[in-house]
Amino acid sequence: MTLNELFQQIKKKKSFLCVGLDVDIHKLPSALSPNPSSIFEFSKQIIDAVAPYSVAIKPNLAFFEVYGSQGWGLLEKLMDYINVQYPELFTIADAKRGDIGTSSEKYAQAFFKHLKFNAVTVSPYMGQDSVEPFLMYPDKHVILLSLTSNPGSQDFQIQSDNEKNLFERVIQKSQNWSYSEKLWYVVGATQSFHLKQIRQLVPHSYLLVPGIGAQGGHLSEVVEYGFNEQCGLIVNASRSIIYSSKGVDFAHAAAKRARSLQFEMEGFLKKYELIE
Amino acid sequence: MTLNELFQQIKKKKSFLCVGLDVDIHKLPSALSPNPSSIFEFSKQIIDAVAPYSVAIKPNLAFFEVYGSQGWGLLEKLMDYINVQYPELFTIADAKRGDIGTSSEKYAQAFFKHLKFNAVTVSPYMGQDSVEPFLMYPDKHVILLSLTSNPGSQDFQIQSDNEKNLFERVIQKSQNWSYSEKLWYVVGATQSFHLKQIRQLVPHSYLLVPGIGAQGGHLSEVVEYGFNEQCGLIVNASRSIIYSSKGVDFAHAAAKRARSLQFEMEGFLKKYELIE
Numbered sequence: 001m002t003l004n005e006l007f008q009q010i011k012k013k014k015s016f017l018c019v020g021l022d023v024d025i026h027k028l029p030s031a032l033s034p035n036p037s038s039i040f041e042f043s044k045q046i047i048d049a050v051a052p053y054s055v056a057i058k059p060n061l062a063f064f065e066v067y068g069s070q071g072w073g074l075l076e077k078l079m080d081y082i083n084v085q086y087p088e089l090f091t092i093a094d095a096k097r098g099d100i101g102t103s104s105e106k107y108a109q110a111f112f113k114h115l116k117f118n119a120v121t122v123s124p125y126m127g128q129d130s131v132e133p134f135l136m137y138p139d140k141h142v143i144l145l146s147l148t149s150n151p152g153s154q155d156f157q158i159q160s161d162n163e164k165n166l167f168e169r170v171i172q173k174s175q176n177w178s179y180s181e182k183l184w185y186v187v188g189a190t191q192s193f194h195l196k197q198i199r200q201l202v203p204h205s206y207l208l209v210p211g212i213g214a215q216g217g218h219l220s221e222v223v224e225y226g227f228n229e230q231c232g233l234i235v236n237a238s239r240s241i242i243y244s245s246k247g248v249d250f251a252h253a254a255a256k257r258a259r260s261l262q263f264e265m266e267g268f269l270k271k272y273e274l275i276e
Numbered sequence: 277m278t279l280n281e282l283f284q285q286i287k288k289k290k291s292f293l294c295v296g297l298d299v300d301i302h303k304l305p306s307a308l309s310p311n312p313s314s315i316f317e318f319s320k321q322i323i324d325a326v327a328p329y330s331v332a333i334k335p336n337l338a339f340f341e342v343y344g345s346q347g348w349g350l351l352e353k354l355m356d357y358i359n360v361q362y363p364e365l366f367t368i369a370d371a372k373r374g375d376i377g378t379s380s381e382k383y384a385q386a387f388f389k390h391l392k393f394n395a396v397t398v399s400p401y402m403g404q405d406s407v408e409p410f411l412m413y414p415d416k417h418v419i420l421l422s423l424t425s426n427p428g429s430q431d432f433q434i435q436s437d438n439e440k441n442l443f444e445r446v447i448q449k450s451q452n453w454s455y456s457e458k459l460w461y462v463v464g465a466t467q468s469f470h471l472k473q474i475r476q477l478v479p480h481s482y483l484l485v486p487g488i489g490a491q492g493g494h495l496s497e498v499v500e501y502g503f504n505e506q507c508g509l510i511v512n513a514s515r516s517i518i519y520s521s522k523g524v525d526f527a528h529a530a531a532k533r534a535r536s537l538q539f540e541m542e543g544f545l546k547k548y549e550l551i552e
Contacts, residue, residue: 066382
């Protein structure tokens with residue numbers, strides 16, 4: 001999917017919402033049995049429910065991988081379902097991979113060719129040759145960790161005793177790599193203080209913003225500092241949507257929560273004149 | 277496996293060699309058909325051949341994951357084989373994972389409980405709460421990326437215009453985390469200039485050293501700067517061992533190459549009086 005096609009979806013659905021699938025079998029609705037195979041059924045019902053209000057879906061690899069080949073099989077089944085039923089949804093593998101070139105080539109194949117994701121999250125720690133193999137795929141996108149939403153983001157990403165923070169170096173250096181137009185950046189919603197600065201560094205790049213909801217970030221600040229002329233933001237909510245209810249109404253409750261976020265987003269898209 | 281048990285193995289086998297399984301089906305010996313299922317057969321024969329000369333085995337996740345659930349199934353089969361046949365081998369999942377706490381918990385379960393690895397490589401980019409869930413497992417080990425062997429290590433890990441390099445910060449900060457006695461560090465064999473300094477920062481920690489052989493690092497420099505009183509080094513070779521021959525003698529050729537490295541290692545262990 002191209003960025004222009006994504007922007008068309010944003011305007012059509014009046015939403016820049018991504019729903020994160022961090023499916024923990026111990027948090028499933030009581031109607032579903034707490035075993036791995038319920039992950040597919042739960043995810044399918046959540047996607048069916050939130051699809052009208054969201055433009056992106058982000059399965060979290062950790063929650064599949066914990067069940068080994070069985071978990072990976074469930075992810076394959078889920079990606080087949082999404083790609084057939086909802087080809088308009090932008091799919092993000094939240095995998096945070098990154099290794100020397102020959103290994104990153106294999107990871108890129110796994111997520112772009114085998115699972116047919118539109119994008120994958122990648123860790124920048126190992127530098128240019130660890131990221132470039134992901135950038136070789138036409139119309140695929142690479143979302144580089146930059147300034148994350150967790151407490152540990154303070155440990156290395158922000159370095160108060162240096163002139164330049166690591167997250168700034170990551171953004172600036174990576175913009176000089178081949179095919180850097182395919183790069184997005186992860187910027188936590190809890191980091192709005194730095195978001196303005198990041199938007200100045202990469203005025204045209206899309207940003208994936210986690211941390212709304214359960215982690216405490218505020219949408220109003222995110223859009224104030226993060227919007228660009230093509231929206232430029234995909235805001236993720238995971239637990240606050242998918243675990244809206246433990247009852248039989250779980251899919252309905254998730255839809256309601258997604259719709260409420262979509263409604264809020266529609267207001268901001270209008271306010272900033274990105275839609276009429 | 278405890279560090280003491282590992283050191284006993286090192287003394288018994290007179291070797292601190294790790295064999296990396298980066299099994300690319302396009303590089304298999306002509307006798308094996310180039311399809312994913314050959315990965316198990318090839319790996320099994322390589323392990324049988326090199327086990328007398330090596331103390332550790334390091335499957336590279338990327339090379340399994342590229343085949344999705346099928347690849348993960350092959351890794352499960354391989355780990356069952358190693359854990360039953362060679363319980364004395366120290367097993368390292370070269371996975372380079374790392375995510376917010378709730379996700380890292382799942383990754384830790386995947387590698388330590390489901391696949392029963394002794395250790396896993398982890399990326400430090402997201403900080404303390406992304407690494408600590410891996411440190412909660414008794415007698416398991418967490419190998420943090422510090423200064424890697426690839427060209428991209430120059431991009432962020434080494435920052436010439438700052439007082440302190442990122443890899444030093446990673447080592448120093450992580451030493452203050454809970455259960456830091458379980459932390460190892462990845463230090464590329466191509467980085468011997470910095471190895472001496474790293475050994476001063478963490479005199480007692482084990483270091484995983486890739487980059488011998490195909491990537492150009494020298495064993496003599498690695499041991500000179502890296503040895504400690506418990507050896508403290510596991511040196512990895514992957515391609516230079518496992519692809520020693522394309523012929524029917526591939527396992528024999530791998531054994532010969534591993535034996536030659538073991539012989540060199542035995543010399544250094546004696547020279548530095550770690551064995552008699």
